[in-house]
Amino acid sequence: MKIRAGFNLGYECTQPTPMLLALNIHPSRRPDLLSDQVLTFDRPIEAWSYLDGFGNACSRILAPPGxxxxxxxxxxxxxGQPDVIPEHAVQHAIKDLPDDVLVYLLGSRYCDTDRLADLAWKMFGTTPMGWPRVKAILDFTHEHITFDYSRADSTRSAYGGYVDRIGVCRDFAHLAITLCRCMNIPARYCTGYLGDIGVPKDPNPMDFSAWSQVYLGGCWHTIDARHNTPRIGRILMATGRDAIDVALTTNFGPAELVRFEVITDEIID
Structure with a gap:
């Protein structure tokens, strides 16, 4: 299967503004490219590429005024295959986890484990370890939060999502990640493209998507509390502890987003 994807983002700056961009696809997906994936700018701008501490392909720019x-x-x-369901993947004892996975057990900016740990153990402490426990968390999160674009809140944490019971895909991801971490299951945040492939067309404008991964059975597995069903055609852009690590852009000065267009479509030959 072939997918065409991309975006046009417009930022209005009042002064020269340094920006970090997490807008490339993840290095793990680059071997699948059928055409070049490069960032272009409508004005002469020099971009520096780098890998961040989570292995994401990022860029640095100095955006001029305007x-x-x-x-x-x-x-x-x-x-073209749906997400794999790791039904038989085991949960590792903490002592057996790789060193670089341990950070995904800890609380972070939007994954406030300290506020949800007691709740998590009361709700999921008797569920079988491994995938059944993850599935119980996904089912709870999917039913607990109502999706509503109009109620997006960039400051809402996992605990806030639990209390408000409303949000967007990042809120589903943060709550599921946090509950998994509370239950000693490493979990991390993912962002990328997810088009309406193999599902009814969403009438809302296309957007980037957030989902999660859990570490079971020696590798990372995709989970998605918002949809709570295997999906086709995910294109990973970045992973991190939570949304703060994979923000599309991080600006060091005023920068207003004034244009936002995303495309993710299957190419029908």
């Missing part, structure tokens, strides 16, 4: 449009469009191969 409107700057950042774009990319590419084609990529996808196997």
């Amino acid at each position: 409107l700057t449009t950042i774009s990319t469009q590419f084609e990529i191969y996808d196997d």
